[in-house]
Amino acid sequence: MGPFDMYAILGHVGGALINVLVGMGFGFALERAGFGNSLNLSAQFYFRNMRVLKVMFTAIITAMLLMFWANALGILDYDKIWVNPTYMWPGIVGGFIFGIGFVVGGYCPGTALVSLATLKIDGILFVAGLCIGMFFFGETIDSFRTFWEHSGFLGRLTLQDWLGLSAGAVAFLVTLMALGMFVAAEKTEAYFAKKDAEAKLG
Amino acid sequence: MKIQHFLTIIAVVAGAGLLVVKQPTVNSKLAKAEPKLEAQIETRKFQIDPGELFEIANGDAMQLRIYDVRNESDYNIFHIVDSERISESQLKDPKWVSNLPEQTIKVFVSNDERAATKAWKLLAAQNVQNIYILGGGINKWISAYGEPSAARRIKAGDDKLKYSFPFALGKAQPGADPDPHRVAPRKFIKKVKPVGPTVRKSGGCG
Numbered sequence: 001m002g003p004f005d006m007y008a009i010l011g012h013v014g015g016a017l018i019n020v021l022v023g024m025g026f027g028f029a030l031e032r033a034g035f036g037n038s039l040n041l042s043a044q045f046y047f048r049n050m051r052v053l054k055v056m057f058t059a060i061i062t063a064m065l066l067m068f069w070a071n072a073l074g075i076l077d078y079d080k081i082w083v084n085p086t087y088m089w090p091g092i093v094g095g096f097i098f099g100i101g102f103v104v105g106g107y108c109p110g111t112a113l114v115s116l117a118t119l120k121i122d123g124i125l126f127v128a129g130l131c132i133g134m135f136f137f138g139e140t141i142d143s144f145r146t147f148w149e150h151s152g153f154l155g156r157l158t159l160q161d162w163l164g165l166s167a168g169a170v171a172f173l174v175t176l177m178a179l180g181m182f183v184a185a186e187k188t189e190a191y192f193a194k195k196d197a198e199a200k201l202g
Numbered sequence: 203m204k205i206q207h208f209l210t211i212i213a214v215v216a217g218a219g220l221l222v223v224k225q226p227t228v229n230s231k232l233a234k235a236e237p238k239l240e241a242q243i244e245t246r247k248f249q250i251d252p253g254e255l256f257e258i259a260n261g262d263a264m265q266l267r268i269y270d271v272r273n274e275s276d277y278n279i280f281h282i283v284d285s286e287r288i289s290e291s292q293l294k295d296p297k298w299v300s301n302l303p304e305q306t307i308k309v310f311v312s313n314d315e316r317a318a319t320k321a322w323k324l325l326a327a328q329n330v331q332n333i334y335i336l337g338g339g340i341n342k343w344i345s346a347y348g349e350p351s352a353a354r355r356i357k358a359g360d361d362k363l364k365y366s367f368p369f370a371l372g373k374a375q376p377g378a379d380p381d382p383h384r385v386a387p388r389k390f391i392k393k394v395k396p397v398g399p400t401v402r403k404s405g406g407c408g
Contacts, residue, residue, distance in 0.1 A: 001329075065216045072223045074234075079296045080329055156300050168220035175217035179210060 038106025
């Protein structure tokens, strides 16, 4: 029953190789989805191109449905899946900074690396900025370590814990929500495409 | 039919199916794993001697957590130093279980072994690693490390405290925190598999 400890099964080299292959597969999927191009990504924030929302929610509901079905069928132990512990306040502050970086730079860290891999100049500059930011974060963390490592700690918190619903109910609601967002995204794209076309015609 | 429509139908059906299909609970996992776990318990590979627990607790080679699964009254009368009393509901709470430290030896303690074995099975069914039972429980610990002047042996049923103490002193009770320099070494078979970064014992150079 999964999840499998690939380092225990395949050894250190084999486990590391699996990580590299998964990473390459993830990067390839991002690149093929057009996430290596900052114009595609930043267009999301102006409602002109909603592919980020569509691709990410497709990935989320695909993984979610497969995971809960695998759990129900006894193939996977969901409780052994690592869920990042929730630190509410650092999460809000970090999310805000991340969002500004995303809008200004046109990339998130993962897509910046995809862009770097295809040798795009803006991607290379973004990753350079990312490295400088990480350096300063590492050098200054002692001044806000208590906030960063302790404030708003809620442990392993999932939607079903928060809403008090069963995993199945949450999975179904998230699926409906995603499908609703896909429809809304299509409508939004069509609306802004029409508006832009009208503006061009003057 | 467009591929998008086909995939939408699959997603809705798969999502709706999860409303009907039940996710495994701790009890269902335990029921499924029970025969295998019972066989493992019978090998007595997971019941450690008080001497081994004492050695790990007083060494610096491994991280250790002692979980006492007895009722509050017995815990207040006597408990091993640094042990933490936990309830059955905690053992069934995925959130509590997922926060257990991985690279740490976890030992469950009851008066004899029955409640500790139940706790061990509950966690083993949830794939928690590095878990052990104090063989013979608190009663064996007291017979090994307790001071006869402080505890009087009484008749009691299975998994009941078989010693009577004049006061409920918990970890301050004689024998709860034995002095490693004073107790006689016990002979035992080592059963705990080392985990985590092994710390060099003091005394080495460099």
